[in-house]
Amino acid sequence: MLRFIAADLRRHLAGVLAILAIVALATALGVAVTLQERTLRLGSARAADAFDLVIGAPGAETQLVLSSVFLQAAPLPLMRGSVLAGLLADPRVAWAAPIGFGDEVEGLPIVGTSPALIAGLGGVTEGSVFARLDEAVIGAAVPFRIGDRFRPMHGHASEGGEVHAGVSCEVVGRLKPTGTPWDRAVLVPIEAVWRLHAHAATEHAQKDGPQAAHDPAGHDEARPDEVAHGAGDPAFHVPLDPAALADPGAPGLPAILVKPRSVADAYRLRQSYRGETTLAVFPAEVLTRLYGVLGDARLVLGAVAYGAQALVGAAILIAILVHVLQRRRQIGALRAFGAPRLAVLAIVWGEVFLVLGLGLLAGIGLGYVAAQVLSSHVAGATGVPMPVGFVREDVLPLAGLLLAGALIALVPAVLAYRQSPAAALR
Amino acid sequence: MPVLDLRDVEICFPGLDRPALAVPGLALAEGEHAVLTGPSGAGKTTFLNLLSGLERTARGRVAWDGVDLGALSESGRDRWRAAHVGLVMQDFHLFPGLSALENVLLPQRLRRFRLPVALESEAARLLGRVGILRTEQDVATLSRGQMQRVAVARALLARPGIIVADEPTASLDEASGAAVAELLTGLAREAGATLIVASHDPLFTRPASRGFARLLRLEAGSLAED
Amino acid sequence: MKVYREDKSVSGSARHPSRRIVLRHGAVGLAAALALSFRPAPARAATPLGFGDLYGSVGVLGLTFSDKVKALDGQEVVMRGFMAPPLKAEADFFVLTEIPMSICPFCSSDADWPDNIVVVYLERAQTFEQVNRMIEATGRLQVGSWTDPKTGFLSRLRIVDAGFARA
Known part of the structure; x- marks a missing residue:
């Protein structure tokens, strides 16, 4: 048959x-x-799994999550620097880490943050966490080696970005693979981002007004006629200062990633940071x-x-x-x-x-x-x-x-x- | 004692005022040969279909060896035909893509889960008998004469007591036709089977080649015997 | 109220026979699924449970479980409520609350365990689409404090091996 x-x-x-x-x-x-x-x-x-709670300035929740968790860079409004200080002191918080964007190197996003986030993402498999302002930790999939040096590019190369003259960072560690967009990110101390941008901003502060002076999020687009001197190497060759993050007078931030101590704390933190000055959101709820x-x-x-x-x-x-x-x-x-x-x-x-x-x-x-x-x-x-x-x-x-x-x-x-x-x- | 007992058969088709076939009676003895002739449209194929149980009659009786075909169910007639009738048709109805041996075995293979080895060797023997030596050859590549010889071997495989052939030589050249006609009558005689051939080929109808076969003439639905 | 008693070890596998058989037998499962898809799903004898039924009097030791909850420990129950925004996008648990979740389930009192929530543990991790909609969760009631080793989540009342649907 x-x-x-x-x-x-x-x-x-x-x-x-x-x-x-x-x-x-x-x-x-x-x-x-x-x-x-x-x-x-x-x-x-799964890419959002490591991040329980994101806090940013009031605005679009989706944009906040896309930018901070998935590193899809977009201009975000800033919240006051004191928010981070408050979170760091909060007993319901296991760790809280700032994120600031705006620079990139060879098409990879540079994210300013703190060692807490690196620990929260699983730590480094190679080398060590950055200890100085001119040091960087790379994501698992970044094609750099430990010891490589790079110059951050301000804004996106495709939009006519420019190199921060004089500043060069050294790769000192590599993140554990996370299976998230963070595998392709370059992490530097947030203070370095602050300083870099504060310095560049003074160049055109008079034109752009005071807002730009506290803007690490990349709003201050590079101009063709601008000559950014950047900070000389010596200014960045200094150790991190943990107190700078806890300073209520610290510069504004687009987003903070928070790890609550417990599930109940997560819901409580979300509740207490949803207000007129801040917006707290579970990446999971946006995704849902x-x-x-x-x-x-x-x-x-x-x-x-x-x-x-x-x-x-x-x-x-x-x-x-x-x-x-x-x-x-x-x-x-x-x-x-x-x-x-x-x-x-x-x-x-x-x-x-x-x-x-x-x-x-x-x-x-x-x-x-x-x-x-x-x-x-x-x-x-x-x-x-x-x-x-x-x-x-x-x-x-x-x-x-x-x-x-x-x-x-x-x-x-x-x-x-x-x-x-x-x-x-x- | 006749092996075929056919009585009062009448077949009507709707729209025709005359019956397509009206046969008051026919008896054939075991091992007897009969040639059925008549102009086309006379009802030869219908008559053969009645004899082989492919069609049943509303009126009358067709019985072989005491088995009334009209009393059998459709599946029952299929079973009976598979066991007792070997069919050879004008168009061979071989299945291309299968070898000569597979074609001979196909009807029996479809009837059972496992084909007895004896049947396979019998198929090979029959193919040898009809002169097909390359049994593994795809039938599509055979000549028409060879095809009809494979069909003859297939008709004989189950050792049927009745062999029915419908214009077996009509689509063959003269030499092939002669070979097939000879095989049919010869093999039927060897097996002691009753043979009914519908044909107007002189190979069958001519008294010289007909031998002992009875000549039945079907004209406008009624049967006459020479 | 009539409570249908059944052996715990049986209840788990009796609820989704087709899915389990498919999982276990792989290739044979296809045939089994075909056969089972013609059979009506076996009825689940689940006792309805409301948020008001959960606790008895509030004593000096805090919340005490009601007699109904104690009697239903280990039994199939069905509860209606709202799914709180999930903490993880893909999770094997969610918080079921009495009130829709623009309000925080853990903020109504200082207690670590408010009296109007239940944690629902699913058979398997999944993503969700039903936040802030009324849902009906069915599963085995588990009474008593338990800490989820994966999340460190301490819950006092749970529905485990649960399934849920929009109500």
Whole structure:
């Protein structure tokens, strides 16, 4: 029976391959949508896992989380420096670390922060944490070596940024891999960012007003006519001063990452820092809101995929019925020579189901590959690792598709079963 | 004691005022050969379908060896036909992509889970008997004469007591037709099977080559015997 | 109230038979899932539990569990409430509160454990979409203090091996 089916499939190879490809593509569409949506969710969730609470100036919560947790640089309003001092003294806080952005080196974001954050991200695997203002710790995926020196570029190179003249930083440590965009970041002491920008800002303070003097977030865009002297090496070759962070008069900050001592403390801190001067948010709650949108998109795309699958199913049913009608004489002859009706049913069903089933399996593979390709692009663009994978809940829908294929295959099989052998031969 | 007992058979098709086939009676003895002839459209194929149980009649009785085909179910007639009738048709109905041996074995293979080894060697023997030596050759690559010889071997595999052939030589050249006609009658005689051939090929109808076979003439649905 | 008693070890696997079978048998699971998809899910005998039912009198030692909660320890219960904003985007637990969560579940009192929350532990970590919507969580009630070794979260009342759906 299998040899008979195989011989028939070989004879109609082109048509079989076409049906196989169509089934595979329709299946792949649905599989890719499901996998990709899940991948985006899990990838972003895991990338945010190390950060429980983010505090910034009132504004857009989503922007705050995107900038601080996912390092998607965007201008953020600043909050007063005293906020950090308050958090550092708060008994509900396990650690709190400032973040300041604005500079980059070779396309990698430079993030000003404190040693607490490095410890919170798992510490260094190589070298040591920065101890001086001109030292830096690199993320696990940064292509520098310990001992390398670099000059921070102010603003983005693509926007006509410029090198902070005279300042050069030395790489002294490498972060443990975190599976987050922080793997591609260069971490320097926040005080270095403050000093760098305070110095550069004095150059055009008169033009831009006092606001820019306290702006480490990169608002002060470089101007072509500007000549930034930067600080000379000696000014930055000084040890960190822990007291500078706890100083209520410290410069303003775009964001602070906070690790609460307990779950209850996390909710309490979120409550007490949601006010007129600060905004506290769980990255998880922002993501959860996005997942709601993503879930709606998945429903729509899923419906499209199901529609495509239904259309493909109908089209294929017609193609198969035509094929079976063309084979009436052959099927009738099988019966006339003594093949039982059930064997005829099994042959037609088996042949159709084999093609549909193979198409389905190929589609699952194809959908997986498509999601992998798409995810690696997203991961490359954002630095957020995107884990593509099936879960056990995927089995039922796929089994349902297989069942639908089995039922579709039954239609031509029953048609062949009911056909009279004499009528076929006439 | 006749092996075929056919009585009062009448087949009508809707829209025709005359019955397509009306045969008051026909009896064939075991091992007897009969040639059925008549102009096309006379109802030869319908008659053969009745004899092989592919069609059943609303009126009358077709019984082989006391088994009334009209009383059997569709599956029952399939089973009976598989066990007792060997069919040879004008268009061979071989299955391309399968070898000569696989074609001979196919109907039996579809009837059971495991093919007895004896059946396989019998198939090879029959193929040798009809002159097909390369049994593994794909039937699509055979000549038409060779194809019909494979079909003859297939018809004989289950050692049927009845062999029914519908225009077995009509699509063959003269030499191949002669070989097939000879094989059919010869093999039927060897097996002691009752042979019914529908044909207007002189190979079968000519008294010289017909031998002992009875000549039945079907014209406008009614049967006459020479 | 009628309480359907069932053996704890059975209750866990009896609830999602299809999912568990699929997990265990892999390839065979496909066939099993096909077969099971035709069968109605076995009914869960879960006792409804309200936030008002949780605690008895407030004594000198703080909150004391109500008799109903003590009797339901280890039983299947179903509770309605709101999902607090999750602390982790992918987590195997969330905080179920009586009131919608623009308000902090831990801020209504100084106590470490407010009387209008329950922690829901799921069978497996997942992401959420249902924040601030009324949901219905079903699972086994677990009474008594327990510290989650992964998060250090100390809870006094939990629903474990839970599933939830929008109510």
